[in-house]
Amino acid sequence: MNILLIEDDSVFAQTLMRRLISGGCTVSHAANSSEALLQARAVRPTHIILDMNLDSESGLALLAPLRALLPATRIVLLTGFASIATAVQAIKLGADDYLCKPASLAMILATLNGQASDDSVSEGIVMSPDRVEWEHIQAVLGRNDGNISKTARQLNMHRRTLQRKLQKKPVSS
Incomplete structure (x- = not known):
């Protein structure tokens, strides 16, 4: 799996990259939208993990250009500020899936592979x-x-x- 991780939090990005690489993935990283588009053109990833909040930018704004550039690439939006409204908006703009932080590596990989994520039930996640x-x-x-x-x-x-x-x-x- 060739993954482009678009994440502005360098500590989180490095941790996730290490875990993905140890799982056999090839990973490149971008911290903002201009970097992300350059990396997407250069690397041509098969999968993208996109953070919703990129410093002062919205990851939602990147969905359409990424989808236009890489129509077959699987894009997963990852966010710590989840809501139904943004999930619906993300899917409409071109995301294939939407995950809430914190998400386990198993859940991220399953979502990247397009597998149904009933993991949330098995991991005991119940909304308050x-x-x-x-x-x-x-x-x-x-x-x-x-x-x-x-x-x-x-x-x-x-x-x-x-x-x-x-x-x-x-x-x-």
């Missing part, structure tokens, strides 16, 4: 009620194109309460 609420808020917000007032009305919630909930980082599973 707070996480379910966060996911639901993100989904409704996405359907309303980011309109806070409309989303608050649909959720039967005060607009300021919704804004406070959105300012918090997503709760862990």
Whole structure:
């Protein structure tokens, strides 16, 4: 497997690269979007692991150019800030799959290979009620194109309460 890892966190990138290489993969790394496009043209990877937040850039913006450049390459978006809305958006923009950090190496490899990831059940990942609420808020917000007032009305919630909930980082599973 020839993988391009697009990740701005150098410590995480080095750790993941070591694990993938020890698993028999060939891995190249890019830390930002311009580097990623150059690497994609030069290396022609069969698989791409793309971080959603690249410093001040969004990995979502890279999906269309990567898909146009490498239509047969399997692209997996990896993020620490998962939501249903961004998962749907990522798939619409060209990602083949979407994984939440932290993800085990086995889960990453299975997803890269296009295998159904029922691993989340076997690994005991169950969403907390707070996480379910966060996911639901993100989904409704996405359907309303980011309109806070409309989303608050649909959720039967005060607009300021919704804004406070959105300012918090997503709760862990």
